[in-house]
Amino acid sequence: MQQEDVFLYPRSRLKETDLTLASGIQDWAEKEVVSKRLEHQEDYDLLLKPALQKLMVDIGLQSVLWPEKMGGAGDNQTGSAYTVAAALEQVGRADTGIGFLASHVLALQASVAMEGRLNEKLCKDLAPVFGEGKEPAVVSFVLTAYGEEEGVPEWRGKCLQVRASLTGDEWELNGTGVRPTCSGSDADLYAVLCAVEDEDEPALILVKGEAEGLTRGAAFKKTGLAASLNADIGFDNVKVAPEMYAWAGSDSVRHLLSWFYLGLGATAVGSLLAAYEIIKEWGDNRVIKGTGHVFKENPLTASLMADAAHDTAVGRLLIYNLAEILSDPEAYGGAGSEGVFATASLIVHRIYRLAEDTLNHIMELMASAGYAKEWQLERYWRDIKTIQCHIGACELAKMDSARWFFKCETL
Amino acid sequence: MTTIDDFTRPKEYLTPLDTILGGIIRDWAEKEVIPYRREYDEDWREHRKIHEPMKKLLGEYGLQRVAFSDDLGGWGLGGSDYTCVAMYRMFEEMARADSGLGLAFGASMWPLELITFKPHENRRLCEEFAPMFCETNEAVFSAMVMTEPQGGSDIENLELLKGSTIRTTAVRDGDEWVINGHKLWASNTGGLARLMAVFCTTNPGSDDLNDFAVIYVLSDMPGVTHGTPYEKAGMASDMNSDVWFENVRVPLHYRACGPGEDAKWLGEIMSTGNMGIIAWFTGSMLNVYEKVVEFVNNKKYRGRPLKENDAVAGTLADYASTLEALRILGYQSARMLDRQDLYGERWRPQAVAKARAHRYFAADKCLEAIGRVMNLMEAYGADRDRDVEKHWRDLKILQLVEGSKQLCQVEVARWFYECETL
Numbered sequence: 166m167q168q169e170d171v172f173l174y175p176r177s178r179l180k181e182t183d184l185t186l187a188s189g190i191q192d193w194a195e196k197e198v199v200s201k202r203l204e205h206q207e208d209y210d211l212l213l214k215p216a217l218q219k220l221m222v223d224i225g226l227q228s229v230l231w232p233e234k235m236g237g238a239g240d241n242q243t244g245s246a247y248t249v250a251a252a253l254e255q256v257g258r259a260d261t262g263i264g265f266l267a268s269h270v271l272a273l274q275a276s277v278a279m280e281g282r283l284n285e286k287l288c289k290d291l292a293p294v295f296g297e298g299k300e301p302a303v304v305s306f307v308l309t310a311y312g313e314e315e316g317v318p319e320w321r322g323k324c325l326q327v328r329a330s331l332t333g334d335e336w337e338l339n340g341t342g343v344r345p346t347c348s349g350s351d352a353d354l355y356a357v358l359c360a361v362e363d364e365d366e367p368a369l370i371l372v373k374g375e376a377e378g379l380t381r382g383a384a385f386k387k388t389g390l391a392a393s394l395n396a397d398i399g400f401d402n403v404k405v406a407p408e409m410y411a412w413a414g415s416d417s418v419r420h421l422l423s424w425f426y427l428g429l430g431a432t433a434v435g436s437l438l439a440a441y442e443i444i445k446e447w448g449d450n451r452v453i454k455g456t457g458h459v460f461k462e463n464p465l466t467a468s469l470m471a472d473a474a475h476d477t478a479v480g481r482l483l484i485y486n487l488a489e490i491l492s493d494p495e496a497y498g499g500a501g502s503e504g505v506f507a508t509a510s511l512i513v514h515r516i517y518r519l520a521e522d523t524l525n526h527i528m529e530l531m532a533s534a535g536y537a538k539e540w541q542l543e544r545y546w547r548d549i550k551t552i553q554c555h556i557g558a559c560e561l562a563k564m565d566s567a568r569w570f571f572k573c574e575t576l
Numbered sequence: 577m578t579t580i581d582d583f584t585r586p587k588e589y590l591t592p593l594d595t596i597l598g599g600i601i602r603d604w605a606e607k608e609v610i611p612y613r614r615e616y617d618e619d620w621r622e623h624r625k626i627h628e629p630m631k632k633l634l635g636e637y638g639l640q641r642v643a644f645s646d647d648l649g650g651w652g653l654g655g656s657d658y659t660c661v662a663m664y665r666m667f668e669e670m671a672r673a674d675s676g677l678g679l680a681f682g683a684s685m686w687p688l689e690l691i692t693f694k695p696h697e698n699r700r701l702c703e704e705f706a707p708m709f710c711e712t713n714e715a716v717f718s719a720m721v722m723t724e725p726q727g728g729s730d731i732e733n734l735e736l737l738k739g740s741t742i743r744t745t746a747v748r749d750g751d752e753w754v755i756n757g758h759k760l761w762a763s764n765t766g767g768l769a770r771l772m773a774v775f776c777t778t779n780p781g782s783d784d785l786n787d788f789a790v791i792y793v794l795s796d797m798p799g800v801t802h803g804t805p806y807e808k809a810g811m812a813s814d815m816n817s818d819v820w821f822e823n824v825r826v827p828l829h830y831r832a833c834g835p836g837e838d839a840k841w842l843g844e845i846m847s848t849g850n851m852g853i854i855a856w857f858t859g860s861m862l863n864v865y866e867k868v869v870e871f872v873n874n875k876k877y878r879g880r881p882l883k884e885n886d887a888v889a890g891t892l893a894d895y896a897s898t899l900e901a902l903r904i905l906g907y908q909s910a911r912m913l914d915r916q917d918l919y920g921e922r923w924r925p926q927a928v929a930k931a932r933a934h935r936y937f938a939a940d941k942c943l944e945a946i947g948r949v950m951n952l953m954e955a956y957g958a959d960r961d962r963d964v965e966k967h968w969r970d971l972k973i974l975q976l977v978e979g980s981k982q983l984c985q986v987e988v989a990r991w992f993y994e995c996e997t998l
Contacts, residue, residue: 206807310955311875311882322878344955386614386960388969465982521947528972532980533723533761533816536809536973543809547969554950554957560887561877 172438172478174485178492179247182240187251189224194259202541209391216263217392221301226252226267228296230274235288236296241278243500246491249275249424250431250484257435261548262392264435265347268428269304270295273356275424275500276369277411282420286408287371294353305345305352306425307398318360320367320418322561327400329359329370336370336405338378342397346555349396350384356411357400358418368413369421370405378403388554389547420501426513427491429552430484433513433520436545437477443542444470444527447534460530469526476519487512507569510562517553524549580672580862583896583903589911591658591665598665604633605673613674614960620812621805623768627715630677634684634715639666641710643685643692648702649710654692660848660910664855668906671859675970676813678859679977680717682852683763683814686845687718687773690790690832696841700829701792705771719769720845721762721819733983734839735925735990736998739777739788744821746776746789748828753791755799755824763977766805766817770795773832774821786835790842791826799824810969843923849978850931851913854906856974857942860967861899867963868895868949871956882952891948898945902938909934929991936984939975946971 197216205212221227229252230245231237240248249271257264274295277284294302312324319325327340338359345355355372372379378401384394411417448461448470460466487509490497498505524546528535536543556562564576591597608629619625634640644650653659663682670678691698691705709716724743744757755776759765762772772793779787793800803818833841872883872892882888909931912919920926946968950957958965975981986998 311877312879313874313876315879319878324876346955386617388958388960388965390958465985469982525943525972529976529981532976536811536976538807538809546972547809550947550950550965550968551958554953555955557954558888558891558952560885560891560952563887 172441172474172481174481175489176247176251176485178244178489179251180244183248183251186224186226186229186248187255190220190226190252190255191258193220193224194255198259198263203539206538213263213392216260217266217301217303220256220263221267221270222299226256227270227298227302230271230278231292231295232278232283232288235278235292237278241274241283242280243494244492245275246424246427246488247485249427250434250488253428253431254435254438254481254484257432258439259435260392261432261436261545261552262390264432265390265429265548265552266303266392268425268432269306269347269356270302271428272421272425273304273306273354276356276417276421282412282417284411287411290406290408291354291371300353302354303348303352304354304356305348307340307343307345307355307357308422309358310344318367320358320415322564325358325360325367327357327359328362329357329368329405330362332404334407336407336410338370338372338400338403338405340400343399344397345395347390347393347395349398350381350394355379355398356421361413364413366414367418369411369417371409371411372400372403372405373409376403376405387551389544389549389551416499416501418501419503419506420499423491423500423506423509426509426556427484427487429556430480430487430513430516433516433549433552434477434480434484436549437473437480437520437523440524440527440542440545441474441477443540444473444530447531466530469530473523473527476523480516480519483512483516503569507565510565513556514559514562517549517556518559520549521553580865583862583865583900585903586907586911589661589907591656591662593658593662594665597662598669600637601633601666601669602672604629604637605669608632609673609677613966614963616674616676616812617810617960617966618812620807620815623813623815626677626813630680630717631713631715633670633677634681634717635713638710639681640684640716643688644702644706644710645692645697648706650692650706654689654697655694657914659693660851660913661907663848663852664907664910667852667855668859668862671856672863674813675856675860675967675974676811678852678856679811679814679974680764682849682856683720684717684769686720686849687771687792689845689848690773690838690841693841693844696833696837698832701832705792708770716771717764717769718771718773719762719764720773720775721759721765722775723761724757724759733986734785734788734842735928735987738783738785739775739839740781740783742775742777742788743780744774744776745780746774746778746791746831748778749825751828752825753789753828753830755791755793755821755826757821759819759821761806761816762819763814763816765802765819766815767795767802768815772800772819785839788839788842789835790832790838792830792832793821793824793826797824797826808973810966811973814973841923843925843928846978847913847922847927847931850928850935851906851909853935853974853977854902854909854938857938857971858899858903858906860971861895861902861942861946864946864949864964864967865895865899868892868953871953871962888952891952895945895949898941902941905934905938925987925991929987932979932984933988933992936975936981936988939971939981943968943971943975 228237233239309323317324380399382396451460641650643654801820
């Protein structure tokens with residue numbers, strides 16, 4: 166059954182190309198991921214690499230938002246927010262971790278290649294990666310984090326993990342024990358939010374994976390997101406060409422994060438859709454032996470299944486509303502405005518809370534089958550929790566909301 | 577400095593052995609488990625690393641003997657009126673290191689509970705099985721094999737279904753039972769357990785509780801086949817698999833308590849088992865508290881320790897409040913099961929319903945609290961090296977052990993509201 170038939174959402178602004186892309190990804194999901202999961206359970210890399218190649222290069226997800234004149238599909242207008250939502254919910258339905266990786270790529274492209282924000286020099290330099298690339302691009306972000314030392318520059322209370330200074334005509338980056346969002350051990354490109362010497366506002370500087378002075382640790386073990394081989398990294402006088410300086414300023418940080426949240430939210434909705442499919446099959450086929458009821462016909466379990474459906478439907482509505490807001494900056498303000506950022510932040514936190522609750526409840530309904538790897542639900546449960554951690558503490562994200570909704574001045 | 581020992585336990589309930597028992601297991605946890613537990617997840621199939629601390633605790637320290645009487649080489653806990661609070665302390669200390677180890681130990685006690693606890697001690701079986709546990713320094717596990725394909729936790733719903741859905745059969749043939757059936761998911765299966773207590777029916781489809789039987793089977797008996805362990809989201813220390821019984825012959829006296837009595841005393845396992853689950857929750861919460869304290873002291877937000885942010889402190893307070901309340905609840909639950917003279921016999925539906933109520937409340941509150949502090953740790957919350965995420969994965973599974981949440985809800989509703997058709 167097509168999910169669109171069940172979980173209604175505003176899709177009148179989806180273009181024909183968006184629907185074709187989503188359909189292609191749905192087909193990819195079945196052929197390259199869902200049908201191969203059990204086969205590659207022991208070695209996920211055997212699934213991941215060909216799947217990423219097909220998704221990012223053959224289907225072309227990594228070139229969709231890239232400017233046409235630089236080898237991309239040229240959908241680098243704000244209206245592509247719908248494209249991102251439609252595509253990433255299908256990716257997330259197949260594999261939350263791959264959705265997480267793709268969210269990085271699309272958010273970075275929205276940040277540097279969108280009409281009105283196009284950084285021509287940078288994009289020319291990155292064209293071989295995104296526009297003409299024959300390999301899937303893995304992008305990692307270095308954002309703010311809790312600090313441990315005194316005197317570290319901050320953005321909104323959290324530390325900027327890397328310092329940048331201009332030496333001659335090159336940027337020089339330094340930072341130790343840096344925790345990226347994903348793929349620390351194997352990213353092709355790191356988008357690093359830096360504290361710039363003598364500047365109040367942070368800047369985004371891109372560093373290629375092979376840069377001299379960039380040290381990458383071994384991938385550490387974590388709850389989920391097998392697609393991301395994350396590791397702490399270090400910058401020891403890493404020299405970066407001036408073209409790799411993307412932008413500076415809080416408005417741009419918020420712009421990047423708003424689009425990142427769109428991708429992450431859509432990925433979570435995809436995971437909810439997958440969980441819905443799993444519990445639907447369970448509810449249709451499982452028989453409660455004592456009463457002879459099909460599982461879904463028991464009022465208690467039906468009530469919980471209904472809750473899961475409600476949360477999935479609400480999550481989907483929220484993410485397409487965010488797509489609408491990002492697609493029309495004239496009506497709602499730019500993605501970097503405080504209002505849009507606060508909205509994107511509250512939506513992504515809410516969706517991940519819905520997803521966490523829903524996956525918890527579905528796991529409870531399925532009991533041991535819920536946490537057995539064979540049934541696949543537990544993978545979504547672990548992945549969603551891992552991303553939720555990366556989105557950040559809701560206690561602190563609420564400060565963004567409070568600043569916007571209540572005009573707080575000292576938070 | 578505030579420590580985990582500052583969380584309240586009702587001191588008037590504690591067993592005189594509390595300090596000694598707790599100290600031994602805490603020392604074991606610190607030396608034998610905590611330094612190695614981050615490698616357990618990859619050891620789910622073989623238990624090479626996981627087995628070492630269990631060998632020490634169960635075999636060398638002798639915890640596997642606790643339920644047997646003194647004269648059989650045991651510790652006599654099966655006849656004590658401090659059994660549950662003593663077990664609570666031991667379970668909690670184990671779970672602080674790894675709740676899966678706690679479950680493996682607790683689940684190993686369940687089959688023995690049926691034959692060692694007074695007043696239903698089965699002396700003949702105790703004498704027969706005690707040497708297996710008491711005369712060795714090797715870890716010896718047992719398993720209570722209940723769940724069946726397409727049955728799920730229905731089988732535990734004896735009060736309503738009265739064993740009518742059980743498909744594993746025990747047919748009397750002369751002086752033997754002949755057992756046939758297929759079981760799933762029991763703790764300590766996968767070839768680990770040497771002794772299994774198998775839930776059977778002597779009359780398929782019957783709703784007469786006299787036909788419900790718990791019969792012991794040794795793992796190496798002809799006709800017993802163990803499946804390979806299941807891979808799960810966590811709880812690597814708790815090994816589970818399919819077990820098949822094909823014309824397995826055991827002596828007639830291997831039935832635990834007898835017609836009607838097997839079903840009756842199963843209630844005791846359910847109530848004490850649910851109490852144990854609360855102990856594993858609070859034990860894990862104690863360790864998460866330790867880890868979170870370290871984190872919020874060291875990590876800074878706006879230049880100050882994270883814990884000094886008011887919004888963060890609110891969440892930290894919620895965590896501490898939850899742990900404080902659940903620990904008191906858990907010890908109270910344990911003491912209620914010990915003081916049967918005051919609170920009623922622990923096999924009765926009332927005791928089972930209350931233990932389930934305490935357990936599923938504790939599970940919900942614990943998981944909510946741990947989930948929130950994990951988020952608070954942001955990019956580090958999901959790191960294996962921070963230890964919190966392991967507890968989070970393990971405890972979610974623990975929430976669903978010995979009956980799903982919905983089964984708990986139904987049993988609670990049935991007793992407190994006198995529902996008749998649930």
